[in-house]
Amino acid sequence: MKEKRFQLLILSPRKRTRGINMMRSSYSEEDVTLLLKDITGLVQPQPTQERERLIQAGKHYCEMLPVEYVPSGRYMEVYREALRNYAASTAQAVAALAGRILEKKGEDVVLVSLARAGLPIGILLKRYLRIRYGIEVKHYGISIIKGRGIDKNAMAYLLDRYAPKRLQFVDGWIGKGAILNELRKELEGYEGVSPDLAVLADPANVTDLCGTHGDILIPSSCLNSTVSGLVSRTFLRNDIIGEGDFHGAVYYGELADADLSYEFIHAIEKEFGAGFRVPEEKTAAGFGVDEVREIAGKFGIGDINLVKPGIGETTRVLLRRVPWKVLVDEKHAKDASLAHILRLAEEKNVPVECYPLRHYRACGIIKRMAEA
Secondary structure, eight states: OOOOOEEEOOOOSTTOOSSOOEEEOSSOTTTOEEOOEEOTTSSOOBOHHHHHHHHHTTOOGGGOOBOOOOOOHHHHHHHHHHHHHHHHHHHHHHHHHHHHHHHHHOTTOEEEEETTTHHHHHHHHHHHHHHHHOOOOEEEEEOEETTTEEOHHHHHHHHTTSOGGGEEEEOSBOSSSHHHHHHHHHGGGSTTOOOOEEEEEOTTOOOSSEEESSOOOOGGGGOSGGGTTTBOOOBOOTTTSOTTSOOEEOBOGGGGGGOOHHHHHHHHHTTOOTTOOOOOOOOOSSOHHHHHHHHHHHTTOSOGGGEEESHHHHHHHHHHSOEEEEEEEGGGTTOGGGHHHHHHHHHTTOOEEEEOOSSOSEEEEEOOGGGO
């Protein structure tokens, strides 16, 4: 089903941005308004190995974009199986999270998804609130970048229009909690704006505003732009993003034939049955970041940023970083929720090791390029 692809932004008179003011995506404007600058054609994507070397040499990841590609046919078979098997549990987590957001924020909540992993989750929440409760809520997508902060022009746009207490930030999942920490730090300067981050899965035990504390498979984590409106990761570099601009993103129109953004949304939406609750998966005591530090010590890794725990983060390592190895929890080594990770690891010749994980089912470790 094809949906309308353009979202025209009428920008705040106080914070009018220069240049392009239309962010393209394959999402309908009824589902989300993207507060992003369209920089399509302005940035040359870089191969994974080159990006990884530059990142580890000190260049910030937000100043580069990866090459996006269509996964192999065999991997897509695994993705479709994951979508069939885990649509219901994802829908249950959406339902649980929507209820918690409604209880906390009330019916006039404004959803603010963190691009890009938060975008499909925000759309699902918006649709669930309409279907289950008959509530129409506004939904925006904005950028926050670890180490560079939140998009202040996007925040000005939102606060020109809505009371601070109405804003609710949304993301897909939490690995260690780095983006949550970034959000909390950034929002100290915005009186009345809650730093709580709503996510479907929080195995790190750092937020109560989640669908589950279990490390569940969210099928959208298996793909890149082709399940996220054909939008890139967000970009921030001062030769392209001006002082008055929103953070940037690229629209991958050339991947339109492979776009599964609404296939994912519709598959989860079909599971929006009445009255279900997500089964709560309890994780180990303590916080996930403590386990990450233990893993780093075990494998002699000096930088915990190279350790990416959880199903979603492990998938990201395999899709767009240079992996050293993948750890899978020995209790879940044959679990269907890890099938796509095992497939990607096989295709990329990445070793997989069973390891007694407590908070997570999988953990990706990035290769130190000085040793590559």
